[in-house]
Amino acid sequence: MSKIHYREWGIPSPTYWGILIFLGLFIAAAGVSVLYMEHMGHWVTGMTNQIVWGTPHVFAVFLIVAASGALNVASIGSVFGKKVYKPLAPLSGLLAITLLVGGLLVLVLDLGRPDRLIVAMTTYNFKSIFAWNIYLYTGFMVIVATYLFTMMERKANVYTKPMGFLAFVWRLALTTGTGSIFGFLVARQAYDAAVMAPMFIVMSFSFGLAFYILMVMFMYNLDGRPVGDGLLNRLKNLLGVFVAGVLYFTLAYHLTNLYVTENHGVEAFILLNGGVYTTVFWMGEVIIGGLLPLAIIFHPGLSQSRCWIAAACLLVLLGGLSKVFVIIIGGQAFPMSIFPGMTIVEGSVFDAVNGQPFSYAPSLPEVLLGLGGIAMAIAATLVGVRMLKFLPVSLADEAVDPHYSAKP
Amino acid sequence: MTSTLHRLVKVVSLALLVGLGATAIAETDAPAGKAVEGSAKANALKSCVRPTDWMRRNHMELIEHQRDLTVRQGVRVQKDSLANCIDCHARHDDKGQPVPVTAKGEFCQGCHGFVAAKPSCFQCHSTVPSSADTAQR
Amino acid sequence: MSKSKGQTDMDRRTFMGLTVGAAATLVAPGVFLHSIAQAGDREQPVTDKVRWGMLVDTSKCANGCSACVDACKTENGLSNHGRPATDPTWIRKVKVRDNFTGRETNLPLMCQHCEFPPCVDVCPTGASFKRADGIVMVDRHVCIGCRYCMMACPYKARSFIHEDIEIKPTNAPRGKGCVESCNLCVHRLDNGQAMTACAEACAKAGHNALVFGDLKDPNSPVSQALKQLPSRQIRADLQLSTGVRYSGI
Numbered sequence: 001m002s003k004i005h006y007r008e009w010g011i012p013s014p015t016y017w018g019i020l021i022f023l024g025l026f027i028a029a030a031g032v033s034v035l036y037m038e039h040m041g042h043w044v045t046g047m048t049n050q051i052v053w054g055t056p057h058v059f060a061v062f063l064i065v066a067a068s069g070a071l072n073v074a075s076i077g078s079v080f081g082k083k084v085y086k087p088l089a090p091l092s093g094l095l096a097i098t099l100l101v102g103g104l105l106v107l108v109l110d111l112g113r114p115d116r117l118i119v120a121m122t123t124y125n126f127k128s129i130f131a132w133n134i135y136l137y138t139g140f141m142v143i144v145a146t147y148l149f150t151m152m153e154r155k156a157n158v159y160t161k162p163m164g165f166l167a168f169v170w171r172l173a174l175t176t177g178t179g180s181i182f183g184f185l186v187a188r189q190a191y192d193a194a195v196m197a198p199m200f201i202v203m204s205f206s207f208g209l210a211f212y213i214l215m216v217m218f219m220y221n222l223d224g225r226p227v228g229d230g231l232l233n234r235l236k237n238l239l240g241v242f243v244a245g246v247l248y249f250t251l252a253y254h255l256t257n258l259y260v261t262e263n264h265g266v267e268a269f270i271l272l273n274g275g276v277y278t279t280v281f282w283m284g285e286v287i288i289g290g291l292l293p294l295a296i297i298f299h300p301g302l303s304q305s306r307c308w309i310a311a312a313c314l315l316v317l318l319g320g321l322s323k324v325f326v327i328i329i330g331g332q333a334f335p336m337s338i339f340p341g342m343t344i345v346e347g348s349v350f351d352a353v354n355g356q357p358f359s360y361a362p363s364l365p366e367v368l369l370g371l372g373g374i375a376m377a378i379a380a381t382l383v384g385v386r387m388l389k390f391l392p393v394s395l396a397d398e399a400v401d402p403h404y405s406a407k408p
Numbered sequence: 409m410t411s412t413l414h415r416l417v418k419v420v421s422l423a424l425l426v427g428l429g430a431t432a433i434a435e436t437d438a439p440a441g442k443a444v445e446g447s448a449k450a451n452a453l454k455s456c457v458r459p460t461d462w463m464r465r466n467h468m469e470l471i472e473h474q475r476d477l478t479v480r481q482g483v484r485v486q487k488d489s490l491a492n493c494i495d496c497h498a499r500h501d502d503k504g505q506p507v508p509v510t511a512k513g514e515f516c517q518g519c520h521g522f523v524a525a526k527p528s529c530f531q532c533h534s535t536v537p538s539s540a541d542t543a544q545r
Numbered sequence: 546m547s548k549s550k551g552q553t554d555m556d557r558r559t560f561m562g563l564t565v566g567a568a569a570t571l572v573a574p575g576v577f578l579h580s581i582a583q584a585g586d587r588e589q590p591v592t593d594k595v596r597w598g599m600l601v602d603t604s605k606c607a608n609g610c611s612a613c614v615d616a617c618k619t620e621n622g623l624s625n626h627g628r629p630a631t632d633p634t635w636i637r638k639v640k641v642r643d644n645f646t647g648r649e650t651n652l653p654l655m656c657q658h659c660e661f662p663p664c665v666d667v668c669p670t671g672a673s674f675k676r677a678d679g680i681v682m683v684d685r686h687v688c689i690g691c692r693y694c695m696m697a698c699p700y701k702a703r704s705f706i707h708e709d710i711e712i713k714p715t716n717a718p719r720g721k722g723c724v725e726s727c728n729l730c731v732h733r734l735d736n737g738q739a740m741t742a743c744a745e746a747c748a749k750a751g752h753n754a755l756v757f758g759d760l761k762d763p764n765s766p767v768s769q770a771l772k773q774l775p776s777r778q779i780r781a782d783l784q785l786s787t788g789v790r791y792s793g794i
């Protein structure tokens with residue numbers, strides 16, 4: 001294996017700008033949506049006093065979770081010393097940062113008072129896991145940026161390993177923190193589960209890697225740079241393991257919930273009679289995000305086709321969004337138990353009269369804001385690889401795999 | 409520590425604003441015209457709760473200081489309360505109706521409009537005396 | 546509310562300043578002031594010698610009556626935009642049926658003023674806080690509108706302000722983008738009137754289902770009532786030590 005060379009993303013300018021403008025449209029639409037929502041107030045969204053976190057939070061949490069997972073490739077390279085993954089590390093760090101920025105942007109722009117961001121950054125309640133997350137997020141960006149620097153500046157290379165380790169530990173903390181945002185809501189039956197935090201970690205592995213593979217295929221394809229079959233094979237197999245892991249934790253989560261009698265209601269809601277949430281759970285989370293990609297990834301024929309691999313990644317991401325949707329919105333739609341052993345027969349809109357779930361219909365501005373966050377993350381990544389040397393010139397197997405031998 | 413930082417940020421930004429604003433006001437001295445004129449209670453009084461010059465530059469410090477005491481500890485000293493500012497400085501029109509202090513040319517808007525610094529108090533606080541806001545409801 | 550009533554409010558406030566120490570005074574028809582000694586010297590910080598709380602005697606809470614809810618809306622200027630899903634609610638009437646016995650109970654539900662409030666624990670900025678006298682409220686100067694507290698409250702007691710508010714009461718300043726909830730009529734308490742709008746309205750309607758007062762004062766009406774009636778906290782399993790207790794459920 002020769003030394004790895006990195007070079008800026010070299011696609012023709014018109015294509016590059018074309019892509020940026022295309023993404024810019026989404027970002028602009030998100031901007032307009034934010035102005036509209038802030039000016040009118042949140043009543044123009046689908047969110048209410050019953051479903052207080054809506055589509056923006058689904059996208060934000062999805063992106064934040066994916067961000068920490070995107071770093072995984074780098075961690076495998078430097079922390080676990082797998083040489084093949086080393087050339088992939090810089091991009092992995094970059095994606096981690098841009099995805100996080102995209103997610104945080106969505107989260108912040110949905111606040112009731114985004115103008116008070118300075119308050120959020122300077123006034124802390126240290127008991128709040130939310131406040132801790134603010135530290136986790138900023139810390140993550142600083143650490144990953146330093147980590148990137150140690151990788152890209154030859155003189156700092158010696159620090160790559162310790163920094164990589166720190167980044168790895170930090171990313172675990174970050175995802176645990178994100179998962180704990182829900183874990184702390186003890187009154188809500190849907191979130192009252194210890195398995196929440198580890199489940200978020202496996203989710204992050206899977207969403208992050210799917211995003212990573214897609215970005216690599218997209219960027220290398222456009223630039224005419226080679227990506228080796230062996231490498232892609234490794235990555236997709238790893239993804240398969242993660243996807244299976246997510247399925248396993250989903251199963252564990254619902255089984256443990258079924259074990260707790262008082263949570264039977266919420267289980268029946270998600271698994272059987274929750275209407276749209278049940279559909280999204282089975283169709284989105286289990287089939288689209290789990291079984292289908294697994295089938296593709298481990299199918300002897302399909303798994304050899306790049307198109308199918310890309311499709312599997314896309315399905316994983318769609319399934320990921322569905323999963324976060326079921327967790328965040330389904331968890332709120334299910335009427336939490338205020339009077340155990342009793343049924344509310346009359347009440348206000350705040351009350352689940354006769355156990356009726358609360359309803360939520362996403363509005364266009366919310367969806368646009370969420371998509372804007374994704375567009376932002378992709379655009380920032382593309383600008384990054386265009387300006388700096390993030391991408392190895394070749395990811396062909398003979399270039400990256402120390403154990404490569406031409407197949408007979 | 410964080411609250412010190414918070415303070416610092418606020419003080420610096422306030423100082424900047426105030427510095428700009430106060431210079432502008434001291435130079436021209438006109439915009440607060442209707443403030444202490446006509447039907448506002450303030451008109452009948454010799455000075456505000458502190459000397460007028462001082463108030464021009466520092467009223468926000470007073471309001472913000474008592475703001476935290478009021479919300480967090482229930483201290484509602486009438487003299488320095490925002491409600492008292494409004495009570496005293498709101499004008500009444502010919503029909504005896506109070507005019508919001510943020511209306512064009514009125515007490516708050518006069519200066520704040522001039523220095524283009526929107527007072528954020530009134531996103532939540534009443535712009536007319538309390539007797540009037542109860543009547544409005 | 547008429548202008549003259551507003552005037553009375555003002556007068557009463559000035560009046561209260563003069564009469565701190567009186568035990569019980571009739572200031573306006575139907576308004577009975579209890580134990581003024583603890584409520585309200587406007588100029589002093591509140592202390593933890595007092596803990597405000599309430600007992601809801603559900604056996605007296607009338608079917609179909611909404612006096613408390615209406616009074617709260619008027620008192621705090623909770624304007625209604627005709628969009629129930631996003632309009633604010635600080636107190637609401639609920640009727641529950643026991644799944645086993647079928648017995649039905651009416652009750653008002655509002656912020657329970659938890660001694661260990663989950664909303665305060667989760668709030669990232671510290672905008673949600675508990676005053677020394679046990680009132681849980683939102684400092685709207687610091688609230689960023691993240692709604693985490695709404696996710697955490699076991700009673701769904703909180704509302705997010707979804708749109709602009711035209712008329713902002715001096716008593717209860719409110720604005721778009723923040724979260725709010727029942728504050729036990731904190732302005733009344735600070736001004737020396739130890740009686741919430743809801744409890745007052747309930748008494749006026751002749752039901753007397755709401756007994757308000759200082760939980761730490763053994764002689765306060767609420768302490769006396771709690772001594773006599775069996776009562777419990779809603780979702781006592783969460784161990785929040787609520788300041789609002791219920792009897793008859």
Ligand code: SF4
Nearest residue numbers: 656657659662664698
């Ligand atoms: S009832 Fe809800 S809003 Fe009130 S103190 Fe308890 S958690 Fe907070």
Ligand code: SF4
Nearest residue numbers: 668688689691692694
């Ligand atoms: S909405 Fe306001 S009060 Fe509630 S948790 Fe967020 S910052 Fe705190």
